[in-house]
Amino acid sequence: MTSSLVSPRQAHRARGISIIGAGHVGLVTAACFAELGHRVTCMDIDANRINDLRHGVMPFHEPGLPELVERHAPERLTFTTEYEEAVRGADFVFLAVATPTTAFGTPDLQYVRAAARDVARAVNGKRPFLVSKSTAPVGITDTLESVLTSEANGHGPLQVVANPEFLREGTAVRDFLKPDRVVIGSPHAEASEAVGELYEPLGAPIIYTDIKTAEMVKYASNAFLATKISFINEIAEICERVGADVRDVARGMSLDKRIGKHFLNAGIGFGGSCLPKDVKALSHLAAVYGSHPQLLNAVLEINLEQRRRLIARLRDMLGSLRQAKIGLFGLAFKPETDDVRDAPALDLIRMLEYEEATIRACDPAAADAARIVFPTLHVEADPYEAAQDADAIIIATEWQQFKDIDLARLRQVMRTPIIADGRNVINGDEARRLGFVYFGIGLPDETTVRNARRVVA
Ligand code: UDX
Numbered sequence: 214m215t216s217s218l219v220s221p222r223q224a225h226r227a228r229g230i231s232i233i234g235a236g237h238v239g240l241v242t243a244a245c246f247a248e249l250g251h252r253v254t255c256m257d258i259d260a261n262r263i264n265d266l267r268h269g270v271m272p273f274h275e276p277g278l279p280e281l282v283e284r285h286a287p288e289r290l291t292f293t294t295e296y297e298e299a300v301r302g303a304d305f306v307f308l309a310v311a312t313p314t315t316a317f318g319t320p321d322l323q324y325v326r327a328a329a330r331d332v333a334r335a336v337n338g339k340r341p342f343l344v345s346k347s348t349a350p351v352g353i354t355d356t357l358e359s360v361l362t363s364e365a366n367g368h369g370p371l372q373v374v375a376n377p378e379f380l381r382e383g384t385a386v387r388d389f390l391k392p393d394r395v396v397i398g399s400p401h402a403e404a405s406e407a408v409g410e411l412y413e414p415l416g417a418p419i420i421y422t423d424i425k426t427a428e429m430v431k432y433a434s435n436a437f438l439a440t441k442i443s444f445i446n447e448i449a450e451i452c453e454r455v456g457a458d459v460r461d462v463a464r465g466m467s468l469d470k471r472i473g474k475h476f477l478n479a480g481i482g483f484g485g486s487c488l489p490k491d492v493k494a495l496s497h498l499a500a501v502y503g504s505h506p507q508l509l510n511a512v513l514e515i516n517l518e519q520r521r522r523l524i525a526r527l528r529d530m531l532g533s534l535r536q537a538k539i540g541l542f543g544l545a546f547k548p549e550t551d552d553v554r555d556a557p558a559l560d561l562i563r564m565l566e567y568e569e570a571t572i573r574a575c576d577p578a579a580a581d582a583a584r585i586v587f588p589t590l591h592v593e594a595d596p597y598e599a600a601q602d603a604d605a606i607i608i609a610t611e612w613q614q615f616k617d618i619d620l621a622r623l624r625q626v627m628r629t630p631i632i633a634d635g636r637n638v639i640n641g642d643e644a645r646r647l648g649f650v651y652f653g654i655g656l657p658d659e660t661t662v663r664n665a666r667r668v669v670a
Contacts, residue, residue: 226410227250227251227252228251228252228304228305228411229251229252229254229302229303229304229305229341230243230246230251230252230253230254230303230304230305230306230307230411231253231254231255231256231299231300231303231305231306231307231341232246232253232254232255232256232299232306232307232309233256233257233296233299233306233307233308233309233310233328233332234256234257234308234309234310234311234328234347235255235256235257235259235262235263235266235272235292236257236272236309236310236311237273237275237380237382237385237486237552238309238346238347238378238380238385239255239257239307239309239310239346240255240266240271240272240275240278240282241275241278241380241385241386241389242307242309242346242378242389243255243290244278244281244282244285244290244386245281245386245389245390246411247281247284247285247286247289247290248281248284248285248390249411249414249415250289251289251411252289253285253289253290253291254290254291254292254293254298254299254303255290255291255292255293255299256292256293256294256295256296256298256299257292257294258294259294260294263292263293263294266282266286266292267286267287267292269282269283269286273550273551273552274549274550274551274578275382275383275385275386275550276383276384276386276549277386277387278385278386281386296331296332296334296335297335297337299335300332300335300336300337300341301335301337302339303339303341304339304341304342304407305341305342305343305344305407305408305411306332306341306342306343306344306371307344307345307346307376308325308328308329308332308343308344308345308346308347308357309346309347309378310324310325310328310347311324311347312324312325312347312348312349312490313490314490314493314494318493318494318497319350319493319494319497320348320349320350320490320494322349322350322353325345325347325349325353325357326356326357326360329343329357329360329361329364330360330364332361332371333360333361333364333371334364336371340371340372341371342371342372342373342374342401342404342407342408343357343358343361343371343372343373343374344373344374344375344376344408345357345373345374345375345376346376346377346378348377348378348431348432348487348490348491348494349428350428350494350498351425351428351429351432351498352425352428353428354373354374354375354398354424354427354428355373355424355425357373358370358371358372358373361373372399372401372403372404373399373401373404373424374397374398374399374401374404374405374408374424375396375397375398375399375424375427375428376395376396376397376398376408376427377396377427377428377430377431378431379392379393379394379431379434382485382486382547382549382550382552383547383548383549383550390415391415391417392412392415392417393417393418394417394418394419394420395409395412395415395417395418395419395420396419396420396422396427396430396431397409397412397419397420397421397422397427398421398422398423398424398425398426398427398428399423399424399427400423400424405421409421431491432491432494432495432498433495435487435488435491435492436491436492436495436509436512438476438483438488439483439488439489439491439492439512439513439516440508440509440512441475441476441477442476442477442478442482442483442488442516443482443483443511443512443513443515443516445459445463445476445477445478445479445655446479446480446482446515446516446519446654446655447515448462448463448479448655449479449654449655450522450655452655452656452657453654453655453656453657456657457655457657458655458656458657459479459637459654459655459656460479460637460655460656462655463477463478463479478636478637479637479654479655480519480557480611480635480636480637480654481519481520481523481557481561481609481635481636481654482515482516482517482519482520482557483516483546483557484546484547484554484555484556484557484558484559485546485547485552485554485555485556486552486554486555488555489513489516489555490555492509492512492513493513495509496509496510496513517560519557519635519654520557520560520561520564521564523561523607523633523635523654524561524564524565524568526633526652527539527605527607527631527633528568530605530631530650531604531605531629531631533568534565534568534569534570535568535569535570536569536570536571537570537571537604537605538570538571538573538602538603538604538628539565539570539571539572539573539603539604539605539606539607540573540574540575540596540599540600540601540603540605540606540607540627541558541561541562541565541572541573541574541575541599541606541607541609542574542575542576542596542599542606542607542608542609542610542612542615542618543558543575543576543608543609543610543611543612543615543635543636544556544558544559544574544576544579544580544582544583544592544609544610545558545576545578545579545582545610545612546558546610547610547611548610548611548612548613549578550578550579551578551579551581551582552579552582553579553582553583553586556579556583556609556610557609557635558574558576558583558609558610559583559586559587561607561609561635562574562583562587562590571591572590572591573591573592573593573598573599573600573601573603574590574591574592574593574599575592575593575594575595575596575598575599576592576610576612577612577614579610580592580594596614596615596618596623597622597623597626600623600626600627601626601627602626602627602628603626603627603628603629604627604628604629604631605629605631605632605633606623606627606631606632606633607633607635608632608633608634608635608636608638608639609635609636610636611636611638615638616638616639618639620639620640620643620644620647620649621647624647624648624649630647630648630649630650631649631650631651632644632649632650632651632652633652634651634652634653634654635653635654636654637653637654637655637656639651639653641653641656641658
């Protein structure tokens, strides 16, 4: 699959590349640069992770990644826990360490700063370009340059480049090798051109700009995607009230080329390691600089409200959620990943637990990750087991397994046949024919249509 993404005639000068951080971004970047013909060392301070990678064991699920690692390790792709080993002889050092959100809602920069300091201390002789891929507040790459200069070990400052990533989980390998664009920000022309050369074989447009603008492109892109989702979710609520169908509204909108068809699926909102974190960080950054980011704040509020509204509708239907048995279909923040970071399902679990409902969850990939957050969470491998004697099921992630669910069989095992479709993937007409009470997000049902008539009549 991945071998067809880059053609052999695109081979070029092999460079020494070091990637600091073997997370989603770091590991995919490392494997893809190896695929492009470079000598890559991927470094992480997590010894277990590095040991696993040396034995071909992936730390997370990402289609196409195991094949690339297998193809290139250990000849072109090596793994280490040592900064000296990673940085020695490298032409480029990419920083791809985590920037988790603090309790205050701001990105935690301690790992990026520590990594920059340790890279600077490890440099010996040859001076690599330092390329920041970590998403962190606008201006951070500039401050890294001063960290690097003060820690430069007598070898002179390193030239710094901001090169944001736009990798989606589940399609990250393809996104790297077939990017829509590459963004490179640096005041150093030599460094910018050198980084640009690494990406040239991919044939994508390359935007050369300054550091802050490059960092801002990343935040603005994710904020816009999040805004599209919250926009369609707000439209969905209006659709419910007037008795319209948001799926057709989105389809009708998307044929306008200026709008486009992506990110217009209404549901219980966005999650994951990037969108929620980046919108919060941008909103905070704006406020710190004296701006009042009303739209960004509304995007976040609408997103949370999607979860609250689904729970409220269920509560209305059941009278109370206390001791109600809920089958929760989906834990991952989206299908084809085992990642539950900021997953909508986690918010649903917190809300359901608060109301003392009993939850039986089911997810084809994310059960272990969810149990780290909720150690006592009851997770079934089989959705029909999760739905056994349930008063309602909630669809939180649109896994194929749930799209293909046998509704007649589901009806038989449930105590109260209610489906709350948080991703609009079930055929509502068929569900109703089988005796379910079904509701989706922004879809007309008897109640909404009746209410709408009342308003205009
Ligand atoms: C995102 C960006 O797309 C990527 O460019 C960036 O670099 C990292 O963050 P990712 O977090 O992998 O990628 O997820 P994405 O595919 O963007 O989906 C994010 C969330 O939005 C998911 O929870 C998904 O379910 C939700 N979503 C997406 C919707 O609710 N509706 C949509 O129409 C699309």
